Amino acid sequence: MQKNKKIKKMIFTYILLILLSLFFIFPFLWVLSTSFKGAEDIFGNGLNLIPKSFTIKNYVEVFTAIPMAKYFLNTLIITFIGVAFQVILASLAAYPLARLDFKGRNLIFYLILLPMLIPVEGSLVINFITILNLQLYNTYLSVVLPGAVSIFGIFLMRQHYLSVPKELEDAARIDGCNEFQVWWKITFPLVRPATSALAIFSFAAFWNSFLWPLIVLKDSNKFPLQVGLSQLNTQFNQNFRTISAAIVIATIPILVFFFFTQRYFIEGYKGAVKQ
Amino acid sequence: MKISRKKQTYIIAFSFLVLPLLLLAVFTYYPMIRGVVLSFSDYNMFTHKTKWVGFENYKFIFNYKYFYISLLNTLKYMIIVPFIQFFAILLALLVNQKLPGMKLFRTLFYVPVITGAVIVSLSWRWIFDVDGILNNILINFNIIDSPIAWLTNEKTAIYCAMFVTLWRGIGYYMVIYMAGLQNIPSVLYEAAAIDGATKRQQFWKITMPLLKPTMLLAFLMSTISAVKIFEEVFLLTGGKANTSTLLFEVYNLAFTEYKFGRSSALSIILSGILIIFAIINFKFFGTGVEKDAKK
Numbered sequence: 001m002q003k004n005k006k007i008k009k010m011i012f013t014y015i016l017l018i019l020l021s022l023f024f025i026f027p028f029l030w031v032l033s034t035s036f037k038g039a040e041d042i043f044g045n046g047l048n049l050i051p052k053s054f055t056i057k058n059y060v061e062v063f064t065a066i067p068m069a070k071y072f073l074n075t076l077i078i079t080f081i082g083v084a085f086q087v088i089l090a091s092l093a094a095y096p097l098a099r100l101d102f103k104g105r106n107l108i109f110y111l112i113l114l115p116m117l118i119p120v121e122g123s124l125v126i127n128f129i130t131i132l133n134l135q136l137y138n139t140y141l142s143v144v145l146p147g148a149v150s151i152f153g154i155f156l157m158r159q160h161y162l163s164v165p166k167e168l169e170d171a172a173r174i175d176g177c178n179e180f181q182v183w184w185k186i187t188f189p190l191v192r193p194a195t196s197a198l199a200i201f202s203f204a205a206f207w208n209s210f211l212w213p214l215i216v217l218k219d220s221n222k223f224p225l226q227v228g229l230s231q232l233n234t235q236f237n238q239n240f241r242t243i244s245a246a247i248v249i250a251t252i253p254i255l256v257f258f259f260f261t262q263r264y265f266i267e268g269y270k271g272a273v274k275q
Numbered sequence: 276m277k278i279s280r281k282k283q284t285y286i287i288a289f290s291f292l293v294l295p296l297l298l299l300a301v302f303t304y305y306p307m308i309r310g311v312v313l314s315f316s317d318y319n320m321f322t323h324k325t326k327w328v329g330f331e332n333y334k335f336i337f338n339y340k341y342f343y344i345s346l347l348n349t350l351k352y353m354i355i356v357p358f359i360q361f362f363a364i365l366l367a368l369l370v371n372q373k374l375p376g377m378k379l380f381r382t383l384f385y386v387p388v389i390t391g392a393v394i395v396s397l398s399w400r401w402i403f404d405v406d407g408i409l410n411n412i413l414i415n416f417n418i419i420d421s422p423i424a425w426l427t428n429e430k431t432a433i434y435c436a437m438f439v440t441l442w443r444g445i446g447y448y449m450v451i452y453m454a455g456l457q458n459i460p461s462v463l464y465e466a467a468a469i470d471g472a473t474k475r476q477q478f479w480k481i482t483m484p485l486l487k488p489t490m491l492l493a494f495l496m497s498t499i500s501a502v503k504i505f506e507e508v509f510l511l512t513g514g515k516a517n518t519s520t521l522l523f524e525v526y527n528l529a530f531t532e533y534k535f536g537r538s539s540a541l542s543i544i545l546s547g548i549l550i551i552f553a554i555i556n557f558k559f560f561g562t563g564v565e566k567d568a569k570k
Contacts (some may be wrong), residue, residue: 013372021380028386030401063494099483123303126313126539129320149299179284206395211506215530226392251394254390265385
């Protein structure tokens with residue numbers, strides 16, 4: 001009897017899970033199917049998920065009509081510079097805050113956390129003016145710089161640095177390592193999981209960033225994917241089949257990336273929620 | 276000459292900190308201060324000249340029709356916060372079970388988060404289109420007679436954007452709740468089971484109280500992002516059909532009308548609203564932590 005009830009519950013759980021996953025991926029399935037549809041397929045009954053006339057014409061059109069490859073390259077450049085900045089700067093800033101004993105340490109730490117507690121939105125306009133004044137308008141660097149230091153990253157790295165045993169450091173010091181070597185050879189390698197998590201988080205953030213690049217980039221040859229995609233509507237004059245093909249092309253890399261890194265997303269949040 | 280150990284540590288610490296702090300200063304602290312100054316001034320983008328105008332920008336904002344429309348929409352947007360939290364907790368509980376294939380379902384629920392606002396909004400834009408699938412379904416099932424222009428109709432547009440934000444947010448908070456659930460030590464459940472507690476009692480006496488800090492963090496995060504909503508509105512409706520939100524107006528005033536002072540004044544007001552909500556949330560958050568510490 002007991003076993004029967006358990007199986008019933010399990011079947012119910014799976015049905016629920018399948019329905020929910022359909023709810024979450026349905027728009028993508030529809031976009032995928034539309035991207036393979038021909039002109040005669042789109043009108044009339046839009047419900048058909050399987051195209052009547054299967055064609056890859058839409059994909060060909062995407063690559064010939066818009067600089068899709070260029071958008072990809074731009075996104076890659078921006079993302080890699082951004083991730084490098086975030087990982088290096090957070091690792092640097094967090095180290096003395098966690099491991100070194102000096103006056104004003106806590107004050108600096110609280111100062112760094114301050115913007116997290118007081119969310120300020122004024123930075124959009126001011127940072128734009130700063131970028132203009134630094135003569136960085138319409139450069140990749142302008143996209144990256146305001147997000148180069150992540151407060152979340154510093155916080156995450158500090159938490160992980162704190163867990164490194166003091167004895168290891170002392171042993172290294174006795175062996176004649178200077179403070180920089182202690183950081184680079186002992187502490188930094190020991191927090192690899194946190195570094196990877198941060199790299200993955202910032203990868204997703206830079207890859208998907210939209211508003212800021214939209215503001216500081218003028219030249220469409222420098223557009224990352226997200227900004228390029230958002231402009232498709234005017235370029236394709238509401239031709240949804242071609243836009244769907246572009247959406248599919250843009251979605252695949254981030255899905256592949258997520259597939260290989262997904263465990264870090266949960267692990268990363270676990271560290272952050274722990275407090 | 277030998278430098279004292281204390282001084283040495285100081286130099287080392289600051290050589291680590293100098294670059295991150297410099298960037299924070301330029302792109303985070305400076306805008307906080309400069310934003311306030313700019314909100315009382317008129318800035319000319321071409322000459323880089325700033326002219327003090329007193330409360331003119333604020334006067335403009337408080338007489339600006341779209342300020343009230345966007346404020347109302349921002350408040351409307353917050354309705355989704357409790358819904359996101361509720362569904363996110365349910366999903367987290369559902370996928371936190373040890374059953375085969377669970378990893379796949381987690382991934383599927385997280386897909387809208389990882390694909391980002393642009394792809395999500397573009398996909399939904401065509402679902403809500405006049406010729407889109409939503410109208411097709413509704414007409415096929417005889418729920419409506421003629422297609423509705425969901426995204427250009429003043430009665431529906433903002434709710435469509437809210438729905439997309441809700442749909443996109445659930446997976447994100449699900450992961451946060453999963454992390455929260457996995458941080459609850461399993462010994463607690465084992466001990467409770469030995470003492471004869473039912474699954475329901477375990478949920479209300481162990482899971483919910485221990486999930487409280489996570490819940491408050493998630494509430495804070497989703498309130499703030501609801502107040503700062505921009506992308507879905509911008510990409511789905513372009514701010515038309517009375518859908519603009521506060522951040523949309525900040526963007527609009529600065530980057531389509533080039534009124535940086537007015538835009539700054541509005542962002543100061545927006546920050547004020549955010550700070551109020553952060554304080555409210557932290558009041559709860561603070562008490563949550565205190566209670567935990569007393570245990």
